[in-house]
Amino acid sequence: MILQALCDYYKRKSDLPRLGFETKAIPFVIEINAAGHLVQIEDTRTIEGKKKIAHNFLVPQGEKKTSGVATNLLWDNAEYVLRACGTDKLAKMSMERRMKYRLRLREMHSAFIEQIKALPESVYEDTGLTAVLNFLVSDFKHMKANRKRLKADPLWLEILETNPVLTFRLNGDLELVCQRSAVRAVLEKVETDTEEITCSVSGEIDVFERLHTSIKGVWGAQSSGANIVSFNKAAFNSFGKEQGANAPVGKRVAFAYTTALNYLLSKESTQRIQVGDASTVFWSEKHTDLENTFADLFDEPPKDDPAKQTRAIEALFQAPQIGALSYDGGKTPFYVLGLAPNAARISVRFWQVGTVAEMYARIRWHFEDLEIDHASYEKSYLSLFRLLVATATQGKSENIPPNLAGEFMRAIFAGLPYPQTLLQAAVRRIRAEREVNYPRAALIKACLNRQARYSPSHEKEITVSLDDSNTNPGYRIGRLFAALEKIQEESSPSLNATIRDRFYGAASSTPVTVFANLMKLKNHHLAKLEEGRKRYFEKLIGQLMSDINDFPAHLSLADQGRFAIGYYHQRQAFFTKSESTTKGE
Known part of the structure; x- marks a missing residue:
């Protein structure tokens, strides 16, 4: 299903790119007559911010790189193309190692030349390939002259040190040599000398593909790319197939x-x-509007x-309301695919x-489930990144619990309860x-409300703001704890630590x-406290204690979440009241 949707x-x-080609970022183009x-070395890079970004070109599909020598047709790194180091x-x-390396360079350069010579004889008539x-x-004499021109070029030292990808262009042409019609005609022909099979994805007769192109752009995977479809050990094989x-x-x-997935995963x-x-x-x-706005809904804004x-x-x-979901557009299938590295x-x-x-x-x-009261300076909506780092140690993305993001996304798009691990983490x-902040409170509210909808317990859903009618013991005790902390803060303004810092966990x-x-x-x-504030807090505590017969010996995970929401709601209510009083004055 995934491969079919990508196709x-x-x-x-x-x-x-069509069959036989791929898009590749190439920083330098060798222009020859x-x-x-050699005429010149063209620098294709443009400055974006503080980085130099290479221009993307359509080139023949690259070989799957291994520890051995494997070269690409008419483009590769400087070691292959120029035997440069x-x-x-x-x-x-x-x-000793230097001598071995020089021999390997010679082998790589020879392989690059042989790859070109292996093209059909009809292609040799092309002026670009001959050049x-x-x-x-x-x-x-010819080689010495070209070497002299290379070394005189201001980009030569950078090429030696960085080993960039290079290709060729004939002087006066706009297209690369590898894009010339004679080369394209050869590459666009599908090889027929390999076994024909019934493709397990399309159901059509096709030429068998033994090794699939690597997928690049998955965060944390190997920089050279990794595979979704891969069988590289005997343990993965069956019925003697390899x-x-x-x-x-x-x-x-x-x-x-592979072309579609690499395009979707590219930096651009x-x-x-x-x-x-x-x-x-x-x-x-x-094409739908959701395709354009999806990233804006969940990603951190620029x-x-x-x-x-x-x-x-x-x-x-x-x-x-505005009719953006017409019948045709609303019925269009939409796909979301999450990928993570797993060794190779x-x-x-x-x-x-x-x-x-x-x-x-x-x-x-x-977003409705996440809605909760917050300070006026805080964002109305939280990105997935802000929600997830709120559950991570030191607020660092690398400390987000493994698999949590995937489970969270699955719950969002399936309309199911959020994972229990998300509530636990928050x-x-x-x-x-000992801090109940906006993102954590929003997460806990969303988790508890979704659980309540799918649970037979008929637990009351948590509201956006303070709910005086909520008699859940965890919620009430959380409100009481916030009231006791507020009393302490007003009576001793110079305190460095409140009861929250000392007793929140217990x-x-x-x-x-x-x-x-x-x-x-x-x-x-x-x-x-002055008499007016004293009466206010005594009345509030009396109201809260009216529904608390006795303090529980233990609160379940869900009620610990409700305790946090009760505490958060009550603190927000204190802030809102004090803010409105200040404005009134």
Whole structure:
């Protein structure tokens, strides 16, 4: 299903490379004349921010690199193309290793030349290909002249030290040599000398693809790429079949799905987001508005446009009213795929399929469930990144619990309860840091409300703001704890630590062990307040205690979450009242 959906997307995207080609970032192009003399080295890079970004070119599909020598047709790194190596690299090698490396360079360069010579004889009539061969294979005088021109070029030292990808262009042409019609005609022909099979994805007769192109761009995977379909050990084989024969996929399908996925995962793609350790891509069967706005809904907004996510979510809520979900558009299938590294392979973290209308509805539910009171300076909507780092140690993305992002996304797009591990992580982080902030409170509210909808217990759902009618013991005791802390703060403004810093963990899990002492301590604090504030707090505590017969010996995980929400709601209510009083004055 995943490969088939990717193939359909490839067919839809007419601008993607066709069979036999791929898109590659190439920083330097060697420009030569028809005689094979070097004209110049062209720098294709442009400055974006503080980085130099190489231009993307359509080139022949690259070989799957291994520890051995494997070269690409008419493009590769400087070691293959020019037998080039920086002096610093050689200086760090021993004499023996240096000799071996020089031999390997010669072997790599020879392989690059032989790859070109292996093309059909009809291609040799092409002026561009003849020029490349003249540049690479020439007499001593010709070669010496080209070497002299290379070393005189200001980019030569950078090429030696960085070993960049290079290719060729004939002087006066706009296209590369590898893009010339004679070369394209050869590469676009499908080989027929390999076994024909019935493709397990398309069901059509096709040429068997033994090794699939590597997928690049998955965060944490090998920089050279990894595979979704891979059989590289005997333990993975069956019935004596080897490698790709265990899951026979045709050459056309293998090229289509790998090209589409590499395009979606590329740095320039607007159809990818990073969710924890899961590199997430998304697309629809045909173009829809959701394809354009999906990343804005979940990703962290850019610094130069902090309101971008808010605008996208507001548009999401308005979509049904303005007719954005017409019958045809709403019925279009939409796909969300989460990928994570797994040694030399890529594992599927989650795969969600639904119509555009279903996705719109489920995303709206997600943001409605997260809605909770917060300070005016805080964002109205939280990105997935902000929610997940709120559960991580030290607020660092690398400390987000493994698999949590994938489980979270799966719950959002399936409309199911959020994972129990998400609630556990949020409650645990609050107890460890003794801070109930906006993202954690929003997460806990969303988790508890979704659980309540799917649970037979008929537990009351948590509201956006303070709920005086909620008599749940955890919620009530959380409110009481916030009131006791507020009394302490007002009576002793210079305190460095409040009861929250000392007793939150015990109060939220085993209330009976601490509340007796806290209730006694509050009398001492109340005595320091002016009469009006004292009466206000006594009345509030009386209301809260009216529904608390006795402090529980233990609160369940869900009630620990309600304790945190009760505490948060009550603190927000104190802030709102004090703010309105200040404005009134």
